[in-house]
Amino acid sequence: MDSLSVTPPLEPAQGYRMSGVSDFDAFVAARSSALLRTAFLLTHDHGRAEDLLQTALAKGWLAWSRIDTDPEAYVRKIMVNTYATWWRRRWNDEKPTGDLPDAGYDEDQSVRHDLWAALGRLPRGQRAVVVLRYFEDCSEAETARLLECSVGTVKSQTAKALAKLRVDEALFSNPGPTGTEGS
């Protein structure tokens, strides 16, 4: 496993009984930072990330009394799907992803800068897949469940995203959570 630190999902045993204001407040206080990080990776914008998180929490609050287990997973799913439908009117014309510069980017900073910029140019669905797979460490099956699509779609979207990012999976020596369970 690589060095990525991912905050573990909230265990129901940690005591968030989804029943009232105080439980909701406790949940938000405990988990909003982690959720905000994901929101930022999705939106690439601090303001929109906060709006996205707040909207997801608002929807989560509406269902709070019905959430049986793992409210973070519930809110995260709302957030990812809300992001997928946000700004949908701007989702048009299938704008081609700009080409990344080729040679001369062997320095880490340049590579990272270009990768971040290229991430911002990915279609929302592909960006969501990348964030879930390589930041949240979700399996393909988990990613499919969160995005309400098939594992095959996750695979194809991941492949397209990595191609656009010019990321070669073969160059990664540590496979990490790239299994295909659930497929």
Added chain:
Amino acid sequence: MSTIQDLRDVLREHADSVSDDTLPSLADNARRQAVGIRRRRMAGAVAAAAAVTALAGLAILNVDSLDGSRGEVPPSGDKTVHVPVDESFAGRTLIDSRSTNGADELTLTLDTEVPTEWNVSCWGLGPGYTLHVEIDEGTFPGERPCRDERPADPEVTYQLDSRYPTGEHTIRAWITGGAMSVTDLESAVLVISVYELPDPVATVAGIDVFDEQFFFEKIYSLDKYDESNPGDRTLKSSYRQLTDESVAIQILATGSGDNPVKLYIDGLYQGELTIPDNYIWGTRTLGPHTVELRISGAVPADARLGVAWRPFTRKAP
């Protein structure tokens, strides 16, 4: 060529850069926003079949982005200005318009004998402020982030087509923002324009559909449509775009209740609609395309789904 590890590093690096110093009030803000969402869901259920094109259905965005109150709004006075709007577009003909600069609210009342389209725009403040719109005191409430620059398309559009009574209607637009100041408001522009709708060329899922539709500075004309029978759970529609130009996909859904409708384009899940809805969802380019709409949960007996395909016709003048 980068590696997966590079990608992970970049994601982690940027995630770590996120400041969460605005989070203490997040729970309160979320609960306030939830009240607005619930109110709109109820309004949506009551106001079945609002022919709200394009952005009005995006009201769920940026709900009460700040405190949802009217903010510290300075006295407005007469801030009426003249902002030019199109005399006609896509078969619509201007009936009246009103605009204001430096005020937080604008209202327009019109008594017409014809079906109309009401467009509202707000700019000059940026997305930290929210534009709210409603017709006839609470009907079809919608809201959108304000823009910095004048947008190409109106922010919110209401089509009061042949299903709605003609006569007097009042549209009200107002701006909220937690830190709204006199200085901010000076740059705020609100515009309402009302157009006479052309005769519809079809009725799809119970909603009037017009030959031409404006979408991001382009005109798209109706070429083909499909609709479900009342009470059907799903609708599938296919289209082959034969040119390099794009084809716009209009999604329509009517019926009682507020069931979510899942949308799939070319097999990919895109998101959820809520009955009633009428959107230009987006465009696609060359090739065969499919749209599938699927109602979740119990299907109301009067639920209708529709898909209209609109190839690009011309750039708007």
